[in-house]
Amino acid sequence: MIRVPKSRLLSAAATVGLALAGLTVAAAPAASAAPCTDIDMPVARGTGEPGGLGLIVGDPVYQAVQNRLRPRSVSSYAVNYPADLNQPTSVQRGNTDLVNHVRAQAAACPQQRFVLVGYSQGANVVDNSIGISSAGAVVGGPIVATIPADLAPRIAAILLFGNPIRSIGRQVTGTYQSRTKDYCALGDPVCQPFGGNILAHLSYGGNASDAAAFVAGKV
Template sequence: MFSPRSRMTRRTAAHAAAAVVALAAGGVAATATAHAATCADVDVVVARGTFEPGTLGLIVGDPVYSAIQQKVTNKTTSSYPVDYPANLDVYSNPNSAQKGNADLVDHVTKQAAACPNQRFILVGYSQGANVVDNSIGISSDGAVVGGAIVATIPASIEPRVAAVLLFGNPIRAIGKTVTGTYASRTDDVCANGDPVCGAGTDVSAHLSYGNDAGAAATFAATRLSGASLIS
């Protein structure tokens, strides 16, 4: 079942948390380079957080992908960094999160067509969680750095999404969670004190999700080995 993990736990504090991400990274706003994944058994699709540097995301994506590779030893894996600004633009049309939403769905759709046996793990941190939420049909409109849905993963591909891993998910601060067909495959963790996904004021909590990489990878590995998977 849906796992809204909280180690569980206002809007100005959330923007401060985004600034802390930038400062922790030395103020560098990374631009992920989109690349076509090979037909690995599992493609790990990662939407990084606001201003988060790193190949997939220094705070979440990189450690989570590494942990998945360690846990999923009987399958080949590839990774894809969602190509989107990951900035604080909530005014343009589409805005940052919506651009990520469109790219994630486009990537998964093309990969599914090119690689008929490939499975997917979707990973989203902070604004990236908004990207994933939208892509699976849960609108992040009204959440911090969120936006309306512009694309969703086609129903024909949905069974191939083995796990959804969300960290510091902003929709939780407005009382929403992942519901519906993806709920049982979703691990959604909110750190105690995180102002982005909860009611806390500890901005450092929003930077702590590398601590959850192992547990998230275990959840994903369990889902990949489940009886419901397409062989």
């Protein structure tokens, strides 16, 4: 298995985070999670990514899924975590918040199903939440909470973009494998060993329609 030095990946992630932080395009505000919609979509944004759901992935993917699933109702939830390279427990905080949200929503809305979305560091958040450790990956960390097994059937689909665990030869396996679409753009140094194209890590909004089609086939 080819490995990329973590220092190189951290440098790439830092560069991407700075690039994202420098974006000034106004993002649409995240939709608040309406009670008992058909589908709830928690989104964990990438490092330094602007926007409630995230300008690069969350906003366009949420809009595409809404459009594709009409007339079914879709709500969203912005995972509450720092998405910060300088906070060593950032991923763990996102992991805890995502699991808590799914548990609370599932209890309040017995018929609701979920689509989990994670981009970059946010993909690590989702990985951990479904029991795939991101420890050892860039901006990763150990699992601190997992979605309970009895709620697993209500996770309709999982969308991951620029997933850092792929750079260390890891991927989603087991219970959620067939329900997961894991995008890694050619040359993306965050998810691809020896990738050298930082711009590839910013390209995932272009996959929104494909991601929505995948979701439509699972719900």
